[in-house]
Amino acid sequence: MNIYDELQWRGLINQVSDEDKVRTYLSGQGATMYCGFDPTAESLHIGNLVPLLCLARMKRAGHNPIFLLGGATGLIGDPSGKDKERELSRQEDVDARSEKIKAQVRRFFERNTGERPEITNNYIWTKDLTTIELLRDVGRYFTINWMLQKESVKGRLDREDVGISYTEFSYMVLQGYDYYHLFKTKGCRLQIGGGDQWGNITAGCELVRKKCAQEENTQEEVYALTFPLITTASGKKFGKSEKGAIYLSPDLTPPYAFYQFFINTDDRDVIRFLKLFTFLDQEEIAALERELAAAPHLRTAQKRLAEEVTRMVHGQPELDRVMAATEALFGGGTIKGVDPATLRAALETAPHCHYAPGTVPDLPQILLDLKLATSKGQARKDIQGGGVYINGERVDEDQDVAESDFMGGEVLIIRKGKKNYGLVTRG
RNA sequence: GGUGGGGUUCCCGAGUGGCCAAAGGGAACAGACUGUAAAUCUGUCGUCGAACGACUUCGGAGGUUCAAAUCCUCCCCCCACCA
Numbered sequence: 001m002n003i004y005d006e007l008q009w010r011g012l013i014n015q016v017s018d019e020d021k022v023r024t025y026l027s028g029q030g031a032t033m034y035c036g037f038d039p040t041a042e043s044l045h046i047g048n049l050v051p052l053l054c055l056a057r058m059k060r061a062g063h064n065p066i067f068l069l070g071g072a073t074g075l076i077g078d079p080s081g082k083d084k085e086r087e088l089s090r091q092e093d094v095d096a097r098s099e100k101i102k103a104q105v106r107r108f109f110e111r112n113t114g115e116r117p118e119i120t121n122n123y124i125w126t127k128d129l130t131t132i133e134l135l136r137d138v139g140r141y142f143t144i145n146w147m148l149q150k151e152s153v154k155g156r157l158d159r160e161d162v163g164i165s166y167t168e169f170s171y172m173v174l175q176g177y178d179y180y181h182l183f184k185t186k187g188c189r190l191q192i193g194g195g196d197q198w199g200n201i202t203a204g205c206e207l208v209r210k211k212c213a214q215e216e217n218t219q220e221e222v223y224a225l226t227f228p229l230i231t232t233a234s235g236k237k238f239g240k241s242e243k244g245a246i247y248l249s250p251d252l253t254p255p256y257a258f259y260q261f262f263i264n265t266d267d268r269d270v271i272r273f274l275k276l277f278t279f280l281d282q283e284e285i286a287a288l289e290r291e292l293a294a295a296p297h298l299r300t301a302q303k304r305l306a307e308e309v310t311r312m313v314h315g316q317p318e319l320d321r322v323m324a325a326t327e328a329l330f331g332g333g334t335i336k337g338v339d340p341a342t343l344r345a346a347l348e349t350a351p352h353c354h355y356a357p358g359t360v361p362d363l364p365q366i367l368l369d370l371k372l373a374t375s376k377g378q379a380r381k382d383i384q385g386g387g388v389y390i391n392g393e394r395v396d397e398d399q400d401v402a403e404s405d406f407m408g409g410e411v412l413i414i415r416k417g418k419k420n421y422g423l424v425t426r427g
Numbered sequence: 428g429g430u431g432g433g434g435u436u437c438c439c440g441a442g443u444g445g446c447c448a449a450a451g452g453g454a455a456c457a458g459a460c461u462g463u464a465a466a467u468c469u470g471u472c473g474u475c476g477a478a479c480g481a482c483u484u485c486g487g488a489g490g491u492u493c494a495a496a497u498c499c500u501c502c503c504c505c506c507a508c509c510a
Contacts, residue, residue, distance in 0.1 A: 085505095163506065234465075260463075267464055297462040330463060374472095378456080381471055387457040398477085417456075419463055 002027050003061035009282065010275040012054065014195045014228040017205060022223045025189060029062035033190035034182055036122070036175065037105070038070035038078060039097035043249030044104060047238065049277055049309070050227050052108060054192060057279070059113040066188060067105050069098045071123030073175055079168040080152040081196035104248060112312055122178045138177050141210045142203070147172065150199040172203040179204025179222065180211055189222045195229040230276065233268035248313050254349030255314045259322045260419065262306035263299070267292065270301045278308040321348065329421060335392040340408040347413070347423040354425045363388070363400055370414060370422035382416060389415040
């Protein structure tokens with residue numbers, strides 16, 4: 001199956017500049033394509049999983065994917081999909097984030113393709129570009145009229161309360177130049193990206209075409225392909241949970257929380273997500289779909305989705321730990337029956353606090369220390385509402401932590417709501 | 428630079444001197460029902476406090492007043508049109 005057709009089946013194709021030509025481009029092997037990632041945070045998040053995974057799919061299909069870190073564009077700020085001007089990041093922050101993301105991308109790619117990824121950074125070729133060069137050699141191929149038509153710009157112009165700075169307005173020029181650069185140096189003819197990147201990507205396509213035609217008198221064509229915006233059935237933006245964005249870095253989102261995020265996928269979304277976020281083939285996904293229809297309460301599809309994605313991002317050993325934790329906490333039976341060491345291991349990534357003997361505070365304070373509540377008042381209300389459990393048993397109002405609640409004299413499990421756990425140790 | 432319109436609690440957004448910790452919606456959290464799902468219903472949703480209550484908040488700094496998110500002064504920021 002042509003990788004293009006596979007992408008189509010998975011629902012990964014939103015817009016393509018030229019379907020037939022892209023299919024042809026991808027039909028053999030050794031085609032080159034790239035996707036950019038701006039270092040706006042210390043870590044990529046699950047919204048980046050689609051392009052990340054797509055580049056891995058390309059590698060598996062025998063192509064040459066390139067990861068482009070936006071060391072330069074990250075300093076400018078992409079207006080796409082943003083309804084407000086954003087704060088400019090400091091250079092050293094962007095550099096530091098770029099390094100972290102680079103390491104993250106490498107681990108992900110090696111784990112899922114067995115090969116080293118090709119990673120570059122647009123700062124390399126952008127930093128020495130002079131103003132005059134930028135304006136004369138790049139800027140002149142963009143007309144303002146055309147730029148104003150772009151969704152990312154129009155959205156800002158139409159609004160009454162915000163504008164767009166020249167800085168962000170120029171973003172597409174830089175991104176366009178990246179494409180030109182990668183085309184000239186790597187022969188890259190396909191750029192992929194999120195649905196909001198269509199304008200930026202096509203800006204690059206235009207630039208390549210015009211620049212080659214005018215300066216070298218050659219006719220060159222490069223392509224654009226975007227993924228759909230991932231939506232959820234409930235209409236929420238995908239990738240945000242109660243706790244905020246779900247990051248790929250275990251430091252920002254514990255693997256347990258990561259796994260749980262996928263476990264909680266809505267029935268209506270799970271099959272679509274299996275296609276988008278895993279390497280499972282048509283047959284396997286069809287089987288899971290049948291199981292979902294026959295026995296939705298078993299949530300086989302959700303479990304498989306969570307397993308696959310967690311393994312891809314965090315690796316098998318981490319997945320084993322996380323599944324053990326899930327089994328201990330949700331697998332029926334009482335928590336008291338599980339031995340303290342297992343619990344401790346299971347809740348390794350859950351919030352945790354430790355008190356010296358005799359210094360154990362009252363329950364609301366513990367909830368606050370565990371960050372399971374935002375204030376003592378809120379903690380108290382949660383307790384009153386019957387939402388807090390010690391070792392699996394609901395806490396009554398005014399009840400406090402007793403000596404005997406510490407299993408083995410040292411471990412105590414607190415739960416708020418159905419699935420928020422915290423671990424308290426003593427000694 | 429000129430003219431006009433704005434900046435309210437996580438977000439949107441009401442509020443033009445006391446009845447305002449501030450309507451309404453969204454998000455979020457908890458409970459019920461369930462399948463660690465969805466939908467629905469209920470409660471909570473500035474901080475502290477068991478509670479009467481106390482304290483802090485409406486771009487910033489001053490001021491008027493018994494009393495200010497609301498009035499005045501200066502400053503900062505955003506938007507539109509004009510130059």
